[in-house]
Amino acid sequence: MSDLHGVIVSHAAVAQALVSAVTVITGIDGALTPVSNEGCGTDALAERLKEAVGKGPAVLFVDLPGGSCLTSSVRYAKQHADIAVVTGVNLAMLLDFVFHRDVAPAEAARRAADAGGKAIRVTAA
Amino acid sequence: MSLALFRIDDRLIHGQVVVGWGQPLHCTFIVLVDDEVRSSDWEQDLYRMGVPPNMEVIFASVDEAARQMANWQTDSRVGILLVGDVDTAVSLVEHAPQVRTFNVGGVHHRTGRTERLRFVYLTDDEAAKLRQLAARGVEVTAQDVPTAPAVPVGDFT
Numbered sequence: 413m414s415d416l417h418g419v420i421v422s423h424a425a426v427a428q429a430l431v432s433a434v435t436v437i438t439g440i441d442g443a444l445t446p447v448s449n450e451g452c453g454t455d456a457l458a459e460r461l462k463e464a465v466g467k468g469p470a471v472l473f474v475d476l477p478g479g480s481c482l483t484s485s486v487r488y489a490k491q492h493a494d495i496a497v498v499t500g501v502n503l504a505m506l507l508d509f510v511f512h513r514d515v516a517p518a519e520a521a522r523r524a525a526d527a528g529g530k531a532i533r534v535t536a537a
Numbered sequence: 538m539s540l541a542l543f544r545i546d547d548r549l550i551h552g553q554v555v556v557g558w559g560q561p562l563h564c565t566f567i568v569l570v571d572d573e574v575r576s577s578d579w580e581q582d583l584y585r586m587g588v589p590p591n592m593e594v595i596f597a598s599v600d601e602a603a604r605q606m607a608n609w610q611t612d613s614r615v616g617i618l619l620v621g622d623v624d625t626a627v628s629l630v631e632h633a634p635q636v637r638t639f640n641v642g643g644v645h646h647r648t649g650r651t652e653r654l655r656f657v658y659l660t661d662d663e664a665a666k667l668r669q670l671a672a673r674g675v676e677v678t679a680q681d682v683p684t685a686p687a688v689p690v691g692d693f694t
Contacts, residue, residue: 423552451655453547453645478587479551486583 415513416520418444419464420501421485422475425450434506443510449481457484469494469517471509471524473501496521504531539610540568542617545626546642549574549619550584550594553642557682558617559592566593566616568609570602570629599625603632610635623663630675639670640687641679653693656681664694 420427427446435441445464449457461472461484472485477499489495496517498505505528512523541562546554549569558564567588574580575598585594597605602618609616620626623644630636643656650658657679659667671677671690678687 451645453643453647453658455647456645476552476587478555478584480548482586483548483551483583490579 415443416509416515416517417465417468417470418473418506418509418513419447419461419470420444420473420475420506421447421449421461421481422501423449423479423481426475430501430503430506433503434510437503437507438510440510443513444506449484452480454480454484457481458488461485461488465492465495471495471517471520472497473506473509473524474499475501498524498528500525500528502528502531504528539612539614540616540618542640543626543636543638544617544619544640544642545621545623545644546619547621547644549621550587552587553682554617554619555588555592561683562617563615564617565591565614566595566612568595568597568602568605568616568618570597570599570618570620570625572598572625575601599628599632602629606633606635623659623666627666627670630670630673636675638676638678639667641667641677641693642681654679654688657693659694667694 420430425448427448431444431446434444447460447464457480472495474482474485474497482499485497489497494517498521505524508527509520509524542558550567569584575596581596588594620629626639641657644658646658649660652658667677667690677690679693680687
């Protein structure tokens with residue numbers, strides 16, 4: 413199975429910043445593509461998504477569990493095979509994802525959601 | 538109280554609406570007027586995901602909205618009404634003449650549209666329709682978030 417591609421879909425420059433952080437930490441380049449909704453209506457965002465996903469299976473990492481980034485991502489996933497969508501993207505889930513891309517999109521999405529969720533905690537003072 | 542904002546926004550329910558306007562207005566219900574979304578269960582589920590649990594979302598066709606408008610306008614809660622494009626706004630005003638304001642909050646680039654403001658792109662036809670709405674006494678302004686100034690229709694069409 414070829415390695416999955418990850419696309420981060422966010423408001424403003426959050427996606428770009430996350431991609432940079434993953435590259436700095438892991439040295440892995442090219443596994444993730446950022447998409448911003450800046451200045452986009454539904455059609456323009458759909459076009460950016462299509463370009464970023466390209467061919468082949470992918471996981472779409474969306475910043476919020478609602479809003480234009482999610483709406484466009486779910487719409488895209490409904491129209492294309494082998495696309496999974498995860499919301500609440502964080503750095504921890506992306507770091508896990510880039511090392512586990514030899515699985516189906518749905519499985520990668522579940523794994524990423526799990527890794528991202530485990531990273532959210534209140535530390536002892 | 539009742540409907541505090543009538544907005545044209547092609548993203549429909551999203552952060553600017555729910556948080557940007559919803560918080561300062563203390564909005565607890567959103568009316569989404571769109572014939573296509575009204576007939577699609579999965580799209581309704583999707584738009585509901587972006588809304589906190591204490592906020593009700595009502596999906597309506599233009600006809601249904603016209604029939605319900607009087608009830609929403611006397612609702613004890615504060616609400617926001619959304620449409621996705623200029624044509625739906627015009628149609629709603631024709632069916633529900635009690636709509637007296639429209640906020641142009643986000644109409645983005647598409648073939649045939651030119652930039653009027655950073656967040657407003659219109660075809661000449663859409664710009665003319667907005668001016669016609671204003672000529673009929675509807676207060677039409679462009680404003681993406683509450684902290685920005687409201688731009689009068691004559692300044693962006």
